[in-house]
Amino acid sequence: MEEQSGTKLFCYHCGDECTDELISIKEKIFCCNGCKTVYEILNQHDLCNYYSIENSPGLTKKYYVKRNLDFLDDLSAKEKFIDFTDGKISKATFTIPQMHCSSCIWILENLYKLNPGIISSQVNFLQKKLFINFSEEKTGLKQIVELLDSIGYEPLLNLEEKQEEKVKAENKNLYYKIGIAGFCFGNIMLLSFPEYLSIGTEELPEMKRIFAYINILLSLPVFFYSSLDYFSSAWKGLKKKIVNIDVPIALGILVLFIRSIIDILFLNGAGYLDSLSGLVFFLLIGRLFQNKTYETLNFERNYKSYFPISVTIRKGNIETTIPVEKLETGTRIIIRNNELIPADSILIKGNANIDYSFVTGESIPVSKNTGEMIYAGGRQLGGAIELETIKEISQSYLTQLWNSKAFSKEDESRIVSLANSISKHFTFIVLFIAIAGAIHWLIVDAALSFNAFTAVLIVACPCALALSTPFTLGNTLRI
Numbered sequence: 001m002e003e004q005s006g007t008k009l010f011c012y013h014c015g016d017e018c019t020d021e022l023i024s025i026k027e028k029i030f031c032c033n034g035c036k037t038v039y040e041i042l043n044q045h046d047l048c049n050y051y052s053i054e055n056s057p058g059l060t061k062k063y064y065v066k067r068n069l070d071f072l073d074d075l076s077a078k079e080k081f082i083d084f085t086d087g088k089i090s091k092a093t094f095t096i097p098q099m100h101c102s103s104c105i106w107i108l109e110n111l112y113k114l115n116p117g118i119i120s121s122q123v124n125f126l127q128k129k130l131f132i133n134f135s136e137e138k139t140g141l142k143q144i145v146e147l148l149d150s151i152g153y154e155p156l157l158n159l160e161e162k163q164e165e166k167v168k169a170e171n172k173n174l175y176y177k178i179g180i181a182g183f184c185f186g187n188i189m190l191l192s193f194p195e196y197l198s199i200g201t202e203e204l205p206e207m208k209r210i211f212a213y214i215n216i217l218l219s220l221p222v223f224f225y226s227s228l229d230y231f232s233s234a235w236k237g238l239k240k241k242i243v244n245i246d247v248p249i250a251l252g253i254l255v256l257f258i259r260s261i262i263d264i265l266f267l268n269g270a271g272y273l274d275s276l277s278g279l280v281f282f283l284l285i286g287r288l289f290q291n292k293t294y295e296t297l298n299f300e301r302n303y304k305s306y307f308p309i310s311v312t313i314r315k316g317n318i319e320t321t322i323p324v325e326k327l328e329t330g331t332r333i334i335i336r337n338n339e340l341i342p343a344d345s346i347l348i349k350g351n352a353n354i355d356y357s358f359v360t361g362e363s364i365p366v367s368k369n370t371g372e373m374i375y376a377g378g379r380q381l382g383g384a385i386e387l388e389t390i391k392e393i394s395q396s397y398l399t400q401l402w403n404s405k406a407f408s409k410e411d412e413s414r415i416v417s418l419a420n421s422i423s424k425h426f427t428f429i430v431l432f433i434a435i436a437g438a439i440h441w442l443i444v445d446a447a448l449s450f451n452a453f454t455a456v457l458i459v460a461c462p463c464a465l466a467l468s469t470p471f472t473l474g475n476t477l478r479i
Helices: 033-044 102-108 141-150 161-197 205-226 228-239 246-266 273-297 397-402 414-444 446-459 463-477
Strands: 023-025 028-030 082-085 089-095 118-124 129-135 310-315 318-323 332-335 345-349 352-355 366-368 385-389
Touching: 089 141, 102 118, 129 141, 161 205, 161 273, 205 228, 205 246, 205 273, 228 246, 246 273, 246 414, 246 446, 414 446
Parallel strands: none
Antiparallel strands: 023 028, 082 089, 089 129, 118 129, 310 318, 310 332, 332 385, 345 385, 352 366
């Protein structure tokens, strides 16, 4: 481990140049007490191999401020971070943004040597995730987070993480549907090439039938799995007496499938299963594109994303820490330097110098006197102040601003609403034309009546209308 270069001295732990402070232990130089402390912890537990894997692998602790983690003793807060527990063994997942090299992986997977209550720990380096199994009888969530903080790997304690995981799971399911639809689409087209080019359809009619039956088998997962969301959405809309964009799409897919099955089994035809699978495949691609666009444009956050996850309260002369969602009206809270005010409050004690830049955009701090109102979202600059909350977090000014129409994400965007509005009239018009065509051909030539009815529904399937929404939103991002 290189410690000096010419006249410059470098920290043994983090590799930063020692300019402001110089601490020496056993011929090893450290830039601050934080780096020295981490080294002592690792040395005490015989984990100094950490420094032999990478040069200066540590992260500087020079600006580290100890976090108050008492809220992690609260059962409701613990449930936010624990994935599984049976009362004895618990599993927790943390995001470690400081993870950057093989030394980080090594030390994080040897946490059991630092805390005997930790049974095992595993790292997903690409996602910067740390998975820990620990004994509830020997240690707790608070002790584990304090350990990670002390060695320079502060985990993100984000109460919104579970919702993000839910969104990822939904996208993963969509990827499966796209993969299955794409696989079936490609193979159905491959088996349909003889039909496209009229190769061997007369010389080997039995092969034509075999290929057609295989196409039916390949279309089943597309119809019953990949297109399920469209049928589900259409059914939910119809139950509420709403004709959304998915109703004509589901109708077109259904008629296309039934028409193809009848054509293959009873009319010795080839059907339109290639068109069916291709339609579903491209519709799902459009839906994925739409989801990605929404994720980029999305401002759907509540106070948990911006406010602190805990707050210090005072009862008499005793200070305790509670989860921020448990904060009630009339509670005395202590706000220290650079901490955020979670609820509209009255200043009781101290010199308040509030930065409202997030709420108003004004970067100049505002001074407040005792008895004055301080709104949620402001950040205290200076010494500690004591406040008394007058509103719950959900009723504070910042939360109301956050939930205003300017930032709210409706169930559907205006573009989607327009598409649904068009589809309502579109569906009725298409049904009218299909029925009228069927009646006409029933009089002229009854054999063509069914073909006329299904042809209108198939050709009029509004796939272009469905794809217009995601691609319109996508192009909006490029403007």
